[in-house]
Amino acid sequence: MPQLEVVASEPETWSLLRAAAEETARVEPALASQINAVILSHSDLASALSFQIARKLGDSELGPMSVREVCREAFDADPGIVAAAEADLRAVAERDPAIRTLLQPFLYFKGFQALQAHRVAHWLWGQGRETLAFHFQSRMSELFQVDIHPAARMGAGLFLDHGTGIVIGETAIVGDEVSMLHGVTLGGTGAERGDRHPKIGKGVLLGAGAKVLGNITIGDYAKVASGSVVLKAVPSGCTVAGVPARLVNCPAGEAPARTMDHTLADIVYDFVI
Template sequence: MTNPVPRLEVVAVSDGAPGDVWARLREAGEAAVREEPHLGSLVNATVLSHRDLASALSFQIARKLGDAELAAMSVREVCDDAFTADPAIVAAAERDLIAVAERDPAIRTLLQPFLYFKGYQALQAARVSHWLWTQGRETLAFHFQSRISELFQIDIHPGATLGAGLFLDHGTGIVIGETAVVCDDVSMLHGVTLGGTGAERGDRHPKIGKGVLLGAGAKVLGNIVVGDFAKVASGSVVLKPVPSGCTVAGVPARVVNCPTEAEPARTMDHTLAEVVYDFVI
């Protein structure tokens, strides 16, 4: 039985506004201050004192990444420059917030991921580091990468291309290599690696299609395509291309269900079908 793996079309980050996310975030902040006045100073500083999401986001990234080597004010200036030059970065941050709200049953409001979820915060800082990378400012991009790794235990190379509407659930231990591409609406859990297979240089990392679900501890290695709406089971090691809409599992991974559900990244369904297709990909 065969199922061809499609050529993956790299999807650029969308610049469309998915809704009034900023208004929802402010409402959540106001409610939080009423409920817990002890957090009033934090919520006012990070959300309520700002005019829009871009301003709040640059403040939040700077608050997290600033240190003795690179002051928070300098980090914020870099973020503001990035957001002005490329508004799609903020649009992606909006879509990421919506993704968390849709896919994580643990959250109550948008304030939680914005203030506390390291997967969300690491993504937004990584988008700025990628912008620096595209501007040829590699030294500063690597500094951002280092701080993101230290703070959030998530290592995203600034050269990696990230789509919008991404959800890094828990986030701890995620590694994304330099030439990796992650298209829109992907969900991945802690311990996921998008890595190479050796010391080769050049284009050497995976290309993850739209709407893919990557389970906890999944390792996808090499310059291979994981097709749109595929699902990689937790703990799997993927060394060969994955057909669109299929589920793979095991070490090494093999196809166990094809087709799988329509949108695995949205449902976050990590279960496997009882009937499997026993062939190696």
């Protein structure tokens, strides 16, 4: 399998998050205790992120302290996990006009939080600790309504907007800089085993409710319109729409995942991909 690129760490991301936390704690005293515990009491993003994942996923079966230790172990073994989280935060800031600061996705956006929990589960899966990886997946699904198999490979700089109802199968691969909205499914087409899930290229935009099924490739910078069902490969830079999905235009644009442009061309080709 090809290796996904990990976006380099940018220390200023942590500084921006801390600054937003300090200002919010000042103007919203009711939240000061929470903000101090989750962000301001920590020296770096890795420490704060492990605390945040632990406070969300910890339960009576696997307490927050135990979850945090697992996260720390993963971050120490693979610093790329935290670098990817930084890239994810920057992606939200770039693509979501509703946010005010990095504090919102870090504290409240379940798409971002589910993705970071998955990154730890994926590391566990790679270590052969499959049962604990499944525990993380189960908690993530229960809490965030985002169900990503621990074996699925997720790139950096991802934006899971709203998050609710996203399902990603075991052998799926999602490239860097992808944006997907609620209700997206990257699934199989039957009960076959083996490599059976989609491969999503870099910079792809997957609209709300899009279903991409089978071991097919969605090329770099392609766009899948909301509500579409895609059963065949999509060329790089193209837009598809409909049930079953049809080519709308090629090229779709330089970076649809960054612009979050969900509009479609007026002319639809008269053949199914």
